Amino acid sequence: MAISVKNLNFFYGSSQALFDINLDAQEGDTVVLLGPSGAGKSTLIRTLNLLEVPTSGELHIANNHFDLSQANNNPKAIRQLRQDVGMVFQQYNLWPHLTVIENLIEAPQKVLGISEEEAKKDALELLKRLRLEEHADRFPLHLSGGQQQRVCVARVLATSPKIILLDEPTSALDPISAGKIEETLHGLKDQYTMLLVTRSMQQASRISDKTAFFLNGDLIEFNATKEMFLSPIHKETEDYITGKFG
Numbered sequence: 001m002a003i004s005v006k007n008l009n010f011f012y013g014s015s016q017a018l019f020d021i022n023l024d025a026q027e028g029d030t031v032v033l034l035g036p037s038g039a040g041k042s043t044l045i046r047t048l049n050l051l052e053v054p055t056s057g058e059l060h061i062a063n064n065h066f067d068l069s070q071a072n073n074n075p076k077a078i079r080q081l082r083q084d085v086g087m088v089f090q091q092y093n094l095w096p097h098l099t100v101i102e103n104l105i106e107a108p109q110k111v112l113g114i115s116e117e118e119a120k121k122d123a124l125e126l127l128k129r130l131r132l133e134e135h136a137d138r139f140p141l142h143l144s145g146g147q148q149q150r151v152c153v154a155r156v157l158a159t160s161p162k163i164i165l166l167d168e169p170t171s172a173l174d175p176i177s178a179g180k181i182e183e184t185l186h187g188l189k190d191q192y193t194m195l196l197v198t199r200s201m202q203q204a205s206r207i208s209d210k211t212a213f214f215l216n217g218d219l220i221e222f223n224a225t226k227e228m229f230l231s232p233i234h235k236e237t238e239d240y241i242t243g244k245f246g
Helices: 040-046 068-073 073-085 100-112 116-129 145-157 174-187 199-206 225-230 235-241
Strands: 003-012 016-025 030-034 056-061 064-067 086-088 164-168 193-198 210-215 218-223
Touching: 003 040, 016 040, 016 218, 030 040, 030 199, 040 068, 040 164, 040 193, 056 068, 064 068, 064 073, 068 073, 068 210, 100 116, 100 145, 116 145, 116 218, 145 164, 145 174, 174 193, 174 199, 193 199, 199 225, 210 235, 218 225, 218 235, 225 235
Parallel strands: 030 193, 030 210, 086 164, 164 193
Antiparallel strands: 003 016, 003 056, 056 064, 210 218
C-alpha cells in the first residue's frame, strides 16, 4: 500500500475541516480528490506531507508511518517524509532569481547530497523528457505559466520522490497549457503513485484510476473513477457529477 489514511481529523482553530477521513492508494495508482471549493481537498493533500498537521488519525505513506496526534514530535521523520513525497502547488513557486536548471539542481544537491555535475546531468535529462531543454538557461519570468508549471513538476522529479501530490496544478492555466500538464502526468503514471486535487470532472476522468469525492470536509465516496461517474452510490456525488451544484 503506497498510501493509507485512517480516521484523519483536522481543525483550523476551533473549526473542523476534515472528518474521519479513510483513504488508500496502491502503488502506481493515480487518485483524484474531487469536489467543490471548500470541500477539504487541498487541506487533505497538505496533510499527506504534514504541511498541515492533523489532530488525530494514522498516516502511512511511502513507508513513512505517523500517529498524527504526535506527528509534530518527530521533525526528523517529517523531513524524511517530505523527501519521499513531492508536491506541486497551484502557484508556480519557482525561485525567480534562478534559471530553470538552477531551480532543478538546488534540492538534489542540498537534500540528496549529489554533486553539481551529476545534478545538472539529471536535470537536463528531465527537461528533455518534459520537452523543456531549450529553456534550461532561462529565468522563470521568461516562461509561460504552463512552462513554469512543467518546470515545477520536473523540480519535484529531480528529488526522486516515491509519491507525487499535485494541488490543482492546472487551475491557473489556459486549456492548451493544462492539456500539456495532463500529458506530462500521463507520462508519469507508470512510474509514480500520484494524488491530484481538481474541481474538474473532465480532468478526473482523463487522468485518474480512482476518484475520491469530498463535500464539506467529508469523504462522501471513493471508487474507481469510471464506476463512480457511471453509477455513483451517493446522491451528493450524483448531484455534483450532473452539475446540480459545485
